[in-house]
Amino acid sequence: LDIFKRLEIIIPFGEALQQMPLYSKFLKDLLTKKGKYIHSDNIVVEGNCSVVIQRILPPKYKDPGSVTIPCFIGAVSVGKALIDLGASINLMPFSMCRRISELKIMPTRMTLQLADRSITRPYGMVEDVLVKVWQFTFPADFVIMDIEEDAEIPLILARPFMLTTNCVVDIEKG
Template sequence: MLPPKLQDSGIFTIPCTIGELEVGKALIDLGDSINLMPLSMFKRIKGLELKPTRMTLQLADKSLKYPYGVAEDVIVKVDKFLFLVDFFIMEMEENEDAPLILGRPFMKMVGIVIDVENDKLKVRVQDEEVNFDVFQAMSHPKYDKACFQVDIVDELCMMQRARVHDISSLERTLIDEHEDLNEEEEKSIEGCVRDLESSKEIPTE
């Protein structure tokens, strides 16, 4: 016996508040590895501090975006619960229905359980929980053509940049000029570089 076909539940959102600002709904997105807040909303919330960040974010279309900074330990109220959340601040369009995007770190912290079959979303803290009805919370979503996924891609890039920054100008020149060398040739050049750098300066007089 085949199970009946069911309609799409749409996106999953939860109502939340930050300080005195009624945010409305926040999008719960399993595709995001971070939490995102539009720059326009950040400017409306009093008392938030913007810290610099070197993060580079890769969106679903593979484009790279650079956030303005990160707001740490933002108090987010969901029903009767309070959570400390770190938000990356991006200059992006503020969606009317769900201006905030809460990713996997938030979902793990608050113990979110999504019941897709029954269109329910549960927030659980220790022995207490709050349930949300997906259809009632978001009956007419405006994310129908959007594709969400944000990943942090800069950690390896920053490590590589640091390595390139630390090497000498001679080594950098040799590496740049011989990108297609085989492993044996690379080792030979690296040995020459070490010998040159360890040798004493030849007097000019």
């Protein structure tokens, strides 16, 4: 009997309502006829309830900054590449592509809409570029843009790269 007292089963709320039709009716009546079931009794909420139910605000954090990783393409050190959760393509400036001489740029008919809503055409594309992050090497396709290279973060790695690398971004740990 003690085992059953300590047993906790966590299931989705909708599934719980399906398995308890009387409670489902009670809850529906409670929501549609608000004053009928409300009592003035105090209810003690246990510590493992949701923050929403407890009405306790989570702690507010400062901006952790951008997520960057050091990487190499061939023998060229890229420095820190920006991991961009909002981008759908990997971007490389044309000047960096020239420094990595073994890359073959293919023409493309792609057009890009930038954050300021302007439309631009990339210089070309490079496929199957081997990007080395620490001791791991991953293939990635890059869109080459004829833009000024950012000295601190010259490369943007987007969601396809994160999917390829099975990347997990832990904002709390940095």
